[in-house]
Amino acid sequence: MSYQTGFLNHFATEAVEGALPEDRNSPQRPAFGLYAEQFSTSAFTAPRVENRRSWLYRMRPTTAHGAFQPYSGAPRFAAPDGTHTTPNRLRWDPLTMPDGEVDFVDGMVTYGGNGSPAEGGIGIHLYATSASMDRRALQNSDGEMLIVPQTGALRIVTELGRIDIAPGHIGLVPRGMRSRVELIDGGARGYVCENFGEPFRLPDLGPIGANGLANPRDFETPVAWFEDRDEEFEIVQKFNGKLWTTTIDHSPFDVVAWHGNSAPCRYDLARFNTIGTVSFDHPDPSIFTVLTSPSAIPGTANCDFVIFPPRWMVAEDTFRPPWFHRNVMSEFMGLIHGEYDAKEGGGFVPGGASLHNQFNGHGPDAESTKRAMEASVKPHKIEDTLAFMFESRAVIHTTDFAMNGGLLQSDYDACWNGFTKARLP
Structure with a gap:
């Protein structure tokens, strides 16, 4: 199966030679009696850099x-x-x-x-x-x-x-x-x-x-x-x-040819070039953003798609797992394979999911925290894992199935039991 590369590039492709109009400035006059149909996923008047549309040359129009x-x-x-x-x-x-x-x-x-x-x-x-x-x-x-x-x-x-x-x-x-x-x-x-x-x-x-x-x-x-x-x-x-x-x-x-920039695509997550610290401290998880859907508020996403892939951890004098936090963003997580480094105590398994809505505290479980606080911080590679997150600026409302369908774990809060109180001098 053949592919073209480049995100949001303008492509021109035909399955039958001659199906694309020769004059690219007259896209509405295709050969072979094909029907020209414009597929627009943005308003006609959207700025050129934001405008997404493709011309489709098909055997029948979609109106029938x-x-x-x-x-x-x-x-x-x-x-x-x-x-x-x-x-x-x-x-x-x-x-x-x-x-x-x-x-x-x-x-x-x-x-x-x-x-x-x-x-x-x-x-x-x-x-x-x-x-x-x-x-x-x-x-x-x-x-x-x-x-x-x-x-x-x-x-x-x-x-x-x-x-x-x-x-x-x-x-x-x-x-x-x-x-x-x-x-x-x-x-x-x-x-x-x-x-x-x-x-x-x-x-x-x-x-x-x-x-x-x-x-x-x-x-x-x-x-x-x-x-x-x-x-x-x-x-x-x-x-x-x-x-x-x-x-x-x-x-x-039945689309025989098309050209434009509104098209399906695929991406191999192994090609993600992970960025991280080489000195100290744990950067914000936004460095793992693959794709983003912006909102009207600059820098605040309607949705971010974030992954946690295999990567080297080399920061010195640092608590390496994701830190404890409360976030203006709501986070829905899934696990494709392996084990997530902030939930090594079990329960979060491949095919499962978790939800932490706005401003509700979360972070590594007690067992993962204890190991990380005691660990020798030598260079270490996290391998055999791939977790991801759909992160949104608004509260994520759950369905009846999510709450009552028999898959919700009743003991999730227990993973944060067992933290010892800090001892002050």
Whole structure:
């Protein structure tokens, strides 16, 4: 499978020679009787540096479908209503794999979120799927989807091409783009951040300079690919927090060529260039930001996607685990593999999750703290681990399933028991 590289570059790609209009200034006159359709994920008048749109050349326009009807096949894929919101620190066991054949849409489970498609914010979902999507597609009109696999590789078929992502990769599907998720090697489980706000982008580097963290050239966008299938397909649309369904008489993945800068992409988290101190103290976790969705408040994100990858720890005279803190940002964490260095006492396992809402104290557990305070601070490499965080400026409201679905750990607070009182002279 072929890819193009460069985050938010303008690409031009065709699956059939001659499908792209020769005159790039007249994108509405394609060959072969193809239909030109502009896919815009920003307002037409957005500043050029912020403007995102692609021209699609497809076998049929997307206008040919009947009325949408409510869809009830994914009852746990829903917005929280705020009635279960709590200041308590929360932690969950992993989702169990489903019995029978359950695809990506029907296997989606909402844990929490904030805001709305109209005002910004995020939705946080976990998925557990045992079957590929067959003759159906998901169109999320509420937000772009950041997909983080934990077990099982996925093939994401989109209108602009196909991307494969395995645990350790992420996939990003633009808001409003149709996609289907196929399983590559059996059942799969993972996490999804649904971003209602400004599209994800690379964070500014400031004093770091021109290089470091995630680099644009490491993001891969698919080349054009299409399927010509004249059979019934279901379109499941997420719109204003609810699911809707309709059918069409052909595959929606019939885009023969496209050009533009609004496109799906994938990124290998192993390519993240980790920045850290080489002297003393523990820097803020913002140095681990892969992607950010800014808000109207400068420097305060609608959502940050942050990872904690393998890295060297060399700081002298320093408590090396993440320090204790209370934060204006709300933090939802997941673990892809290994053990998180601030929770080595068990309970936070791959496929699980935790939530620390605004201004509620958290940090390493008692056992991890004791070991770190007694450790000899020689250079040490943290290996065989990959944790991440969806961090948002607003309170994350939890769903009924998150609070009452049987996976919430009742003893999470106990991991902070056992701290001894400091002895003053």
